[in-house]
Amino acid sequence: xxxxxxxxxxxxxxxxxxxxxxxxxxxxxxxxxxxxxxxxxxxxxxxxxxxxxxxxxxxxxxxxxxxxxxxxxxxxxxxxxxxxxxxxxxxxxxxxxxxxxxxxxxxxxxxxxxxxxxxxxxxxxxxxxxxxxxxxxxxxxxxx
Numbered sequence: 354x355x356x357x358x359x360x361x362x363x364x365x366x367x368x369x370x371x372x373x374x375x376x377x378x379x380x381x382x383x384x385x386x387x388x389x390x391x392x393x394x395x396x397x398x399x400x401x402x403x404x405x406x407x408x409x410x411x412x413x414x415x416x417x418x419x420x421x422x423x424x425x426x427x428x429x430x431x432x433x434x435x436x437x438x439x440x441x442x443x444x445x446x447x448x449x450x451x452x453x454x455x456x457x458x459x460x461x462x463x464x465x466x467x468x469x470x471x472x473x474x475x476x477x478x479x480x481x482x483x484x485x486x487x488x489x490x491x492x493x494x495x496x497x
Contacts, residue, residue, distance in 0.1 A: 360420045367427075442497050468487060
């Protein structure tokens with residue numbers, strides 16, 4: 354059996370910094386310090402040729418446990434449903450109305466950040482309730 358490997362989650366998007374900062378707020382992630390020689394990310398960005406500005410951005414789990422997330426600018430927009438999505442685990446261990454209340458509260462927080470509420474999927478015989486959402490560029494994710 355091979356060893357466990359770290360993974361990076363990569364998002365294709367139109368505005369990497371905007372999407373990265375949204376996900377920092379969702380997950381409690383942080384933006385790493387700017388490269389050596391630059392006091393801020395804005396200063397670093399201004400040093401780049403125009404075509405390289407906002408081409409990519411990173412955020413990471415400050416505890417080092419979660420995966421690094423990389424956001425890269427692509428020319429095409431999103432046109433179909435994601436084949437892979439993130440489940441943001443905010444209701445773990447909760448059931449029924451208590452779970453839905455926690456999902457709805459987190460949904461309200463994320464809508465204020467620019468997310469879009471899609472649909473509450475109500476619990477059935479196999480699954481607990483979850484809430485389908487979209488991030489600031491329309492990428493689907495679930496509050497679970």
